[in-house]
Every structure is written in structure tokens, then in C-alpha cells.
Amino acid sequence: MADNIAKLELPGNDSIDLPIKKGTEGFDVIDISTLGKKGYFTFDPGFLATASCESAITYIDGEQGILLHRGYPIEQLATESTYLDLCYLLLYGELPTKDAFDEFETTVKQHTMVHDQIVYFFRGFRRDAHPMAMLCGVTGALSAFYQDSLDVNNPSHRKIAAFRLVSKMPTIAAMCYKFSVGQPFIYPRNDLSYAGNFLSMMFATPCEEYKVNPVVEKAMDRIFVLHADHEQNASTSTVRLAGSSGANPFACIAAGIASLWGPAHGGANEACLQMLEEIGSVDRIPEYIEKAKDKNDPFRLMGFGHRVYKNFDPRAKVMRETCHEVLQELKVVDPLLDVAMELERIALEDEYFISKKLYPNVDFYSGIIMKAIGIPTSMFTVLFALSRTVGWISHWKEMLDQPGHKISRPRQLYTGDSARDFVSVDKR
Template identity: 85%
Template sequence: MAEKIAKLELPGNDSIELPVKQGTAGYDVIDISKLGSKGYFTFDPGFLATASCESAITYIDGDKGILLHRGYPIDQLAVDSSYLDLCYLLLYGELPSKAQYDKFVSTVRNHTMVHQQVEFFFRGFRRDAHPMAMLCGVTGALASFYQDSLDVADPKHREIAAFRLVSKMPTLAAMCYKYSVGQPFQYPRNDLNYAGNFLSMMFGVPCEPYVVNPIIERAMERIFILHADHEQNASTSTVRLAGSSGANPFACIAAGIASLWGPAHGGANEACLKMLEEIGSVDRIPEYIEKAKDKNDPFRLMGFGHRVYKNFDPRAKVMRETCHEVLSELKVDDPLLDVAMELERIALEDEYFISKKLYPNVDFYSGIIMKAIGIPTSMFTVIFALSRTVGWIAHWKEMLDQPGHKISRPRQLYTGEAERNFVKLQDR
């Protein structure tokens, strides 16, 4: 097939031919890397029309509601896979054989503990510190403990770092929670699966055995799976940007956590719960529905619609089923959950929401599940970071594995002062 070429007309009767690259799916991409030789750069605030990298990990078609990991639809993975099965797929590109899976799980379990001195880092935090602040700081500090996996030029070091981060993130996340509520840290239990172990470290106490509820365990597993990767979002791009300089993997993941902490990114399910608290009761829903429909009212329904998915969020269908399973199992008597279920009913039946495709998204359902389980809203983004770590690591490894990768260096449109002479202080 002949290579496609885009011709760009430039001022002064000049022009440049730019190659058009085609992926296996999605839009064609114009390669503008040679445009600088003509003295021009593109202007794209937020990089919304810029492909910053070439990747084979995740594909999203927001118009059609498609999310694929290495070609596999997210709904199939969420229903039939496990989180560690997905981790292997994201990291290595193919589903593992039974032997490969067993070895992978064994290696992850052997790395779940953190160095005992990590505990002392937590003593430096205030008791009311936000769990994301603690997670960001402690993750970056891991570089001081695991110095045998910091050579990013060594593929073996990259693999060891990947295992350590995937293995230890649930332990660190649970430690953030335990510290904030004044309970002793719980050691990992390698007799449990990934999600069950996290629940044990979150809710277990030394004075009595913790028994994992299989329905809650599966719900947590699905939350992990559905948040594992989402292509080139802000935090993933941050990890790639930090990694392009050769920074160590723990610093890169800490940078990703910092980016995820922003309310426009990782705080969506927390914002959803705050909205439910504002509404307060089922009888006030009609009032807030009208506010949501009024374009002049600043109120917005959180957890409905998605900036990427213009159709139904493919993750939401699985999460909806899981949400109803959890609420049925726990029989939680909570007015906010009643508000959530009534909002869901209205959004799926009201013509206004249907016409604008404002369907409940994955954040709506995951927030409800975590509240029902007993996880405080301050931990929601921490669990998001825990889930997303494998996606960040997969992209970080992919970038470093690609030959000829360069340090990222975005350009700018400068609008400041032109060159001018400095005036000494006594002459101003």
C-alpha cells in the first residue's frame, strides 16, 4: 500500500509534505516531526489532537463505547479474567499460559511486603494527612530502599521494578488508610488473592481473623480491572514524561499519583459521593434534576456521562451489575445509596439524559460500591492509583523498550515581552 501524504501549505508560497501514519485502529495520524525544519510548530493546548507516542497497549473509541486492552474488550476481561491475569497481559502483551500465570502470581506474592523502615515514614505524617499525600510521598521514597532496580537502561531492572510496584502498592495503600484511622498496619496475606489481600490489609485487625466476603472480593477485583489502564490520560502521560528523562520507576509512579490526585482526573468518584451528600435524600432529587437541566445553573450531576465516551461507558455495564450485587449482599441502610439508585433509574429513563447520553459511568458505580463496603471517600483516589499502577508501569516499560526514545520536550507559543534592556535598581 502506497504511503499516504498530507500536504501543508505554508506562508510565502512554501509547502511541506508530511507522512500519514495508520494504526491498527482509530484515526490516521499526521507525522509533523519535520515541520520544525520549516520554522513552524503546531499549537494544541491540552494535546487533544496530538499523538504523543506510539503504543500497543490500550485502544479507546469513545464514540462507539469501545475499550480494548491488547485487543481484548474490557467487558470480557472484567467478567472472565482476574486482575493479575490482566496485569500480565498489559505488561507482556499476551495472555499467560497456566504455568506463566502461576509463576507471575507467585512472584507478585513474594514481593507484597515492604521494608520495615517504610513504617517510620508514616510517623512523619500528620494523622489527618490526605491518604493521597502519603501515598505519593512513600511511593517516591521506595527508590531509597530498592536500589537494585533503578537502572532503567537494564531490562531486568525494569522488570523487577514492575513486580515490586504492582506487588507493594496494595500494601502501601492499606497502610495509608490504617495510619489515618489510628489502627496498626496489617501484614499481607499470601494465602489470599490480590483483591482479598487488599481487603484484609484494609479491614483486618490483629485481635481477630478477617474473613473475606467473596462478593466483596470480586467487586474489588473488578474495580481494579476496570481502572487498570485508560490510554494516554493525564497521569499516564505524566509517567511517560517523567520516564523519558531516565527517572527511576518509583519517582515516575509517584509523579503519576500526583497527577491522578487532581480533581479533574482521579477525583471523579469522590466528587460523585459529595454530590450525593449535597442532594441528601430521595425527595430532593427532582429539585436537583431541574438544576442539572438548567444550563444557567452551575450545578452538575457528577458520575454521569464521560469526556471520552460519547456513548455508554463500556466499563459501567459490568460495574452496574457488580454494584447491585454488593448492595443486595450487604443490605446497607444508607439514604445516600437510595439517592444513588433513584438517580440511576431516572438517568436510564429520562429523555433528557438519554438524548444527551448522560449515562451513569464507572465512577458513579465504583463510588457507590466503595461507600457500601465502608471505604472512606478520601481513599477512593488511592484505590484508583493502586489499580492504575500496572497501566502506568506498562506504558513506562513500553516507552523504554522502544528504540530511539527521546526525552519529552513540548514546544510553546511564546506571548511574553520581546527582548528588552535591563534597568538597574537605582534607575527605575
């Protein structure tokens, strides 16, 4: 409901009244949906000043370092909740009661297996296929197996699809890893937690019993929590855009995975590890610090600062604590982890980094944790997609639940040729 009116003056002494809408948090929004009737559209490359939808799921204040899921601060959710607890919150809007959570967890565990013929999809991939390529392809192919949840206009189908995606994504992600290293697939274990089951499917083999390290299990669960949703980013917007056409949920999530695969979006923690490999050793850090400070040098420190968070990343505070817990528990000897810890120390103490607000972000710490656990960099974005699936499906579900939603149709500023006559090839 509009609280005020903005008046836009147009050429020819004409004007139009535009409603100003207020949300529960954040900036006011000018509703320009009627502007087209006057023959005008707005120009906003990247949609950086455009609210593409109305949502009650996640709120971000980049200036203040605030991230809320359904009103709950991410710091509280990451330290006091679990990933499945957060999944319920994102999907249904409220934290579950004990009985509701037990039922939700049981249902998720009952859907962890995938159809056995999906194995043949993996056998069709090249041995050296990138895990994200496999994840994208197999997720889209789920619509060929679970046809009883494809009617997006049926609330029951939407609910079943949500359960299946949250449940099966760890299984598929682990299969992508196992295929890439030539090991047999491991079935899910429903006696384990969501994070523990994923670690088992990643690292267990038929040869010997696998025991989940509780410190690593806690760290993995936190990684899932901290990456579960992040408002209207590129991949979430892609899922909404695809879903607005009525596409089935598996196709929509596959579209989100494809968008996340871009190095400017989901590849940040992988880029961070590649940077550490380029630096190589602690004694070379001063050289690269100077390169980072040199405006004329193309080198950039990856994993520091954030496009949205201007002062600090609230997720990074929790991830930093978890990172140090994992390194202490595993006692991993790795020169790159030494480089990472020294870079962290410098970033938190050096005046240049402090003044530029180049703090270590969540990608910096999550990348270090995953490397310490033994997860290869090619799997980093896969884990991101696994975590973000519940956010994507929550936004998809929210959009379809809203009355009167329309297919997305962005406009453009056309700068091509005006109308001209065709000339046959023999006269050109």
C-alpha cells in the same frame, strides 16, 4: 510506515510533505516531526489532537464505546479474567498460560511486603494527612529502599521494578488507610487473592480473624480491572514524560499519582459521593434534577456522562451489575445509596438524560460500591492509583523498550515581552 502523504502549504509559496501513518485501529495520524525544520510548530493546548507516542497497549473508541487492552474487550476481561491476569497481559502483551500465570502470581505475592523502615515514613506524617499525600510520598521514597532496580537501561531492573510496584501498591495503600484511622498496619497474606489480600490489609485487625466476603472480593477485583489502564490520559502521559528523562520507576509512578490526584482526573468518584451528600435524601432529587437541567445553575451532576465516551462507558455496564450484587449481598442501610439508586433510575429513563447521553459512568458505580464496602471517600483516588499502577508501569516499560526514544520536550507559543534592556532598581 507511512501509507500516504499530506501536503502542508506554508507562507511564501513553500510547502512540506508530511507522512500519514495508520494504526491498527482509530484515526490516521499526520507525522509532523519534521515541521520544525521549516520554522513552524503546531499549537494544540491539552494535546487533544496530538499523538504523543506510539503504543500497543490500550485502544479507545469513544464514539462507539470501545475499550480494548491488547485487543481484548474490557467487557470480556472484567467478567472472565482477573486483575493479575490483566496485569500479565498489559506488561507482556499476551495472556499467560496456566504455568506462566502461576509463576507470575507467586512472584507478585513474594514481593507484597515492604521494607519495615517505611513504617517510620508514616510516623512522620500528620495524623490527619490525606491518604493520597502519603501514597505519593511513600511511593517516591521506594527508590531509597530498592536500589537494585533503578537502572532504567537494564531490562532486568525494569522487570523487577514492575513486580515490586504491582505487588507493594496494595500494601502501601492499605497502610495509608490504617494510618488515617489510627489502626495498626496489617501484614499481607499470601494465601489470599490479590483483591482479598488488599481487603484483609484494609479491614482486618489484630483482635479477631477477618474473613473475606467473596462478593466483595469479586467486586474489588473488578474495580481494579476496570481502572487498570485508559490510554494516554493525564497521569499516564505524566509517567511517560517523567520516564523519558530516565527517572527511576518509583519516581515516575509517584509523578503519575500526583497527576491523578487532580479532581478533574482521579477525583471523579469522590466528587460523585460529595454530590450525593449534597442532595442528601431521595425527596430532594427532583429539585436537583431541575438544577442540573438549568443551564444557568452552576450545579452539575457528577458521575454521569464521560469526556471520552460519547454514547456509553463500556466499563459502566459491568460495574453496574457488580454494584447491584454488592448492595444486595451487604444489605447496607444508607440514605445516600438510596439517592444513588434513584438517580440511576432517572438517568436511564428520563428523556433529558437520554438525549444528552448523561448515563451513569464507571465512577458513579465504583464510588457507590466502595462506600457500601466501608471505604471512605478520601481513599477512593488511592484505590484508583493502586489499580492504575500496572497501566502506568506498562507504558513506562513500553516506552523504554522502544528503540530511539527521546526525552519529551513540548514547544510553546510565546506571548510575552520581546527583548528589552534591564533598568537598575534606582532608575525605575
